[in-house]
Amino acid sequence: MSVKAIGSYDFPSRSRQELYGDDQLVHVWWRNNPFMSAAGTFRAPKAMPWSDFRAALLDPWAGTDPDFDPAAPGSWTLDGQPITPTDDQTLEQLGVGHKSLISFAA
């Protein structure tokens, strides 16, 4: 279905990737931890290495839970598919796209 309107109705997305330059939005989700009240969203460069993404964004966010142990996360998934990220891989190399969802269990 589509919108019924009085004229032509075609507008660009207000969150499209080009509005973020060389960066993109990345969602993060700690799957088995209800202490984290919601999933999170970051703006991150596509060329950001995984180790930087962990150290600068994901780990501090997961630290919302005082019991977070940075060594614990595993069972990573990207948009629902299992992944095994390595430190030097960039988000782009990992296949992380605009508004991709990265999740883990710990």
Add this chain to the structure above:
Amino acid sequence: MSNARKLSMKNRYSALTRDLDWTPTYVDPKAVFPFTSFEGIKIHDWSKWEDPFRLTVDSYYKYQAEKDKRLYAVLDGFAQSQGHLSLTDARYLNAMKLFIQGVTPLEYAAHRHFAFLSRYYDGPGPRFAAQCQSVDELRHTQTEVHTLSNYNKYYGGMHNWPEQFDRVWYLSVPKSYFEDAMSAGPFEFLIAISFSFEYLLTNLLFVPFMSGASFNGDLPTMTFGFSAQSDESRHMTLGLEAIKFLLEQDEANVPIVQAWIDKWFWRGYRLVALIAQMLDYMLPRKVMSWKESFELYFEEQMLGGLFPDLEFYGITKPRHVEQAIGEKDLLSHQVYWALYQFSFAAGFTTTVPEDDHLDWLSANYPDTFDKYFRPLWDKAKKVQDEGGRVFFRGLPQLCQVCQIPMLFTEPGDPMRLAQRQVVHNGERYDFCSDGCQWIFEREPEKYVQAWLPVHQIYQGNCGGPSVPEVLAWYGLQDGDAGEYAGSVDQQNWERWHDHAGKADVEAPVEAEVRA
């Protein structure tokens, strides 16, 4: 003049409303009323619209003026006697902060759009009904502002609500809800606002605030509630009249109306998530639990009472209603837990519920509270006892449709967040539920334009990249946000009351007036 006779009420109504209508002859009627055909709704006879209340403008104003007089007398008395000191607790006003920030602007939006509709419906019946409601909504906006302005002198969070409605993340939930309706056609708006909002969900939306006021010593808000009650019942009747009129005019209208009910039930249900947490967590003296309220006002009265009547027209219960029922033991807890973690950026404060409050929650939610939620509060309290405070270290992922942070869980699995994603024209979009995903997929062109607060912050459109810059752009002042314990409101409250918890009438209240 001696033999001039007064018209009966019915004839007066007819002469002063419907008789003022005419059929355009030298202009195409479609050019005069350009918006009532594109939605596919067929109207054959506008005169079949029955007005719920046959009021004329003069009697309407006379009646409303009397109600205003009574309300303003109460407001004056309350202000002069320092009535705010006899509230149950300063914490109670968090509910009213949410009200002035999130509900009052909706009254104003309704005023604007009903004014538009009072020009653009073809028939004089609905035009006049829309005009009356437009004036009602403006009056509600004004009286709500006046009712709460007295509190604004002494407490935080109420000083910048019109701008905050346009800017603050959780207020984009009611704002986008109403703008979705205002940007739809005139008939969809009726089903969205008059039927779904004012009829189907009104007892879950409006009544909890007014009952909360009466239970917590807020005489002005309670009096406002009474003053608005007769208007609200007229709006409810209008909602019911609107749906029956559309369904009776043409059988082809039925599937269109059903789809709107399906959409607007879920939109409205997600909106009342904010009320659910208010009922269970923000009121120091409780009225009833969200679950009880949902069962009585929605399951019993609407699903049990209204929908069997609508079956006659071929209308069925709203799509996804079973998922709403399935959430009633979880909703308020999940939402307040998120507000607790995000209140560093809110126009109200939150805190860990006290022990007797936790026990009340356990008693009212025996199947879920101790199992899923009390452990979270125990942990948050431990952090607080050690001098810390749990705040979410980042920004939340938002649902593209309801704009609420992705905090809801999978049907049947309260331990797992629900995640739905749809790719549309090569871009991913996220949803909190099957209901919001379904709404997006009906009209993706509409929702791709959503002004999602988190995405706007990251684009640099909200004052700057850091949290303090965003809070400054929100117009938040010291004491508006964050933790209640130790807040400006709490400290003032303590200062204004002696150790027995009674208002200390000798205390220099005026000296503590906020800047």
